Amino acid sequence: MGLALSVALGVLAGCDGGGAATSASNSASNSATPRKPVLSLPAQVGQVAFFDRNLSGGKNMSCASCHDPQYAYGPPNSVSVQLGSDLTQTGVRAVPSLRYKESTPAYSDDAPNPDGVTSNSPGGGFMWDGRATTMSAQVALPLLNPLEMNNASKEAVVRAVRDGTYADLFRKAFGADVFDHTDVAFDALGKAIEALETEDLSFHPYSSKYDLYVFNKIGGNLTPAELRGETVFHSSGVANCSGCHYTGASFNGNTGLMTDFTYQALGAPRNDRSIPNNPDPIPANDDPGYFDMGLCGPYRIDHAPASPDTADPYCGMFKVPVLRNVATRGSYFHNGVFHSLEQVLDFYNTRDTNPEYWYPSRNDGTGAPKANPPWALQPVSVPGATVAKYNDLPAAQQGSLDEEMPLGTGEGGDKTLASGTRPRPAGSAPVMTPQQIADVVCFLGTLSDGYQPPAKPPTDGRCVK
Numbered sequence: 001m002g003l004a005l006s007v008a009l010g011v012l013a014g015c016d017g018g019g020a021a022t023s024a025s026n027s028a029s030n031s032a033t034p035r036k037p038v039l040s041l042p043a044q045v046g047q048v049a050f051f052d053r054n055l056s057g058g059k060n061m062s063c064a065s066c067h068d069p070q071y072a073y074g075p076p077n078s079v080s081v082q083l084g085s086d087l088t089q090t091g092v093r094a095v096p097s098l099r100y101k102e103s104t105p106a107y108s109d110d111a112p113n114p115d116g117v118t119s120n121s122p123g124g125g126f127m128w129d130g131r132a133t134t135m136s137a138q139v140a141l142p143l144l145n146p147l148e149m150n151n152a153s154k155e156a157v158v159r160a161v162r163d164g165t166y167a168d169l170f171r172k173a174f175g176a177d178v179f180d181h182t183d184v185a186f187d188a189l190g191k192a193i194e195a196l197e198t199e200d201l202s203f204h205p206y207s208s209k210y211d212l213y214v215f216n217k218i219g220g221n222l223t224p225a226e227l228r229g230e231t232v233f234h235s236s237g238v239a240n241c242s243g244c245h246y247t248g249a250s251f252n253g254n255t256g257l258m259t260d261f262t263y264q265a266l267g268a269p270r271n272d273r274s275i276p277n278n279p280d281p282i283p284a285n286d287d288p289g290y291f292d293m294g295l296c297g298p299y300r301i302d303h304a305p306a307s308p309d310t311a312d313p314y315c316g317m318f319k320v321p322v323l324r325n326v327a328t329r330g331s332y333f334h335n336g337v338f339h340s341l342e343q344v345l346d347f348y349n350t351r352d353t354n355p356e357y358w359y360p361s362r363n364d365g366t367g368a369p370k371a372n373p374p375w376a377l378q379p380v381s382v383p384g385a386t387v388a389k390y391n392d393l394p395a396a397q398q399g400s401l402d403e404e405m406p407l408g409t410g411e412g413g414d415k416t417l418a419s420g421t422r423p424r425p426a427g428s429a430p431v432m433t434p435q436q437i438a439d440v441v442c443f444l445g446t447l448s449d450g451y452q453p454p455a456k457p458p459t460d461g462r463c464v465k
């Protein structure tokens with residue numbers, strides 16, 4: 001079973017504290033004064049706890065097993081969803097990178113948009129559905145999730161800390177009597193990890209080629225392909241990527257986070273066995289009644305539809321992810337259904353013009369099956385067959401699907417089907433050319449941290465000319 005094996009290896013190869021230190025020093029090498037800030041006591045606790053496998057039920061998994069510092073604190077493999085500490089069950093969502101989360105505002109149904117123009121909408125918060133309001137509250141979720149770190153109780157977690165090598169450091173940071181009350185100690189652990197994620201430079205190194213470019217530093221010359229990709233990325237009439245993956249200043253002044261912190265429903269294909277040769281369908285999707293609908297549940301519970309057939313505008317919405325370090329990932333979107341950046345771009349481009357590339361068809365077509373492009377999830381399609389579009393959402397919940405450029409014909413502003421923006425007709429021409437897609441992928445490659453300008457600029461290669 002390839003899936004179990006590769007994930008188990010990921011767990012075994014999971015890191016010790018060394019990884020974080022390496023990436024922190026990488027980033028320091030790009031700044032004028034290579035000085036590592038001293039971490040506060042809580043952050044020092046967090047730095048040990050983040051790598052502590054004793055904080056899992058099976059004593060075999062730390063935060064870093066899934067959020068590996070060598071992979072921008074994302075998963076160290078390309079499987080869609082990771083195996084948990086019990087080594088038999090997998091999770092239900094792709095593991096996000098933990099980089100550049102320090103500016104994420106608290107979740108609100110009515111959050112302002114950093115662009116200052118777009119009207120308020122759901123925004124902020126942690127997890128794909130924003131159900132963790134703060135970074136410290138988030139920490140409880142993986143610790144107690146049976147599909148992840150699988151601890152039986154808060155007591156079990158606190159016991160592991162109290163019996164660990166860093167118990168004294170923990171007392172020093174949070175008070176001599178911190179272990180007297182389970183809740184106090186458990187919450188302190190959350191604060192420790194939040195402090196690490198906020199303070200440690202390795203969580204926000206800003207050491208990509210893009211950073212050199214934006215701040216006009218030596219080595220920051222983008223190639224012609226990367227520059228064309230940047231232009232397409234920003235073009236509201238073509239790719240419109242920055243319409244959601246916002247590159248301007250965010251609420252705390254940081255620029256280039258590549259998210260406006262909002263939630264959108266893009267209609268990603270269901271990651272299940274309806275995809276031929278799917279290397280890793282999500283086991284939960286074997287139940288035809290199960291739908292991961294993001295803001296409207298099932299893991300978030302405050303926006304559940306009144307009944308499965310009552311349309312609920314929150315259904316299908318997931319957080320706009322930070323795109324920094326995206327080229328280092330092996331699976332994409334909340335359900336990990338895509339496995340390359342080209343595939344993601346091709347999905348944006350042809351979700352509505354060629355839904356037969358992405359969604360399964362009913363057996364009612366006529367004529368000879370035709371081969372789909374190599375990047376399509378469905379390898380063949382039969383002319384005339386009915387395509388089960390948007391198959392990861394119940395029919396009643398497809399009304400909030402995004403039809404902005406490049407997915408639909410909308411040009412920003414309105415995001416609902418009801419108000420003017422429309423799906424592109426099946427069979428119509430996609431908006432991006434293959435060259436534009438290749439260029440955007442090159443631009444996304446400039447967002448990877450740890451960039452060292454080469455001594456001699458390359459003269460040949462995919463992203464040069």
Ligand code: HEC
Pocket residue numbers: 050061062063064065066067082083084085091092093094095096097098101125126127128129135138139142143147148149193299
């Ligand atoms: C078994 C794999 C796994 C482990 C171990 C794990 N996580 Fe995660 N992490 C995930 C997944 C999957 C998500 C997305 C979950 C969701 O959206 O419901 C996530 C999301 C997050 C997020 C939210 C990021 C965002 O973009 O909003 C943070 C922060 C986080 N994890 C921190 C941690 C910390 C701290 C630990 C250790 C206490 C940890 N994780 C352990 C898999 C894991």
Ligand code: HEC
Pocket residue numbers: 233239240241242243244245263264265266267268318319320321322323326329331332333334335341344345348402404405406440
């Ligand atoms: C309407 C808002 C919107 C637009 C426009 C948009 N995106 Fe996204 N993007 C999202 C959302 C929301 C997700 C997560 C969807 C999900 O998981 O279901 C996402 C996910 C992604 C991912 C996967 C990242 C990961 O970590 O899994 C990539 C890559 C990406 N977008 C790139 C682009 C590019 C390139 C463009 C322009 C062609 C673009 N996006 C346009 C909202 C948008």
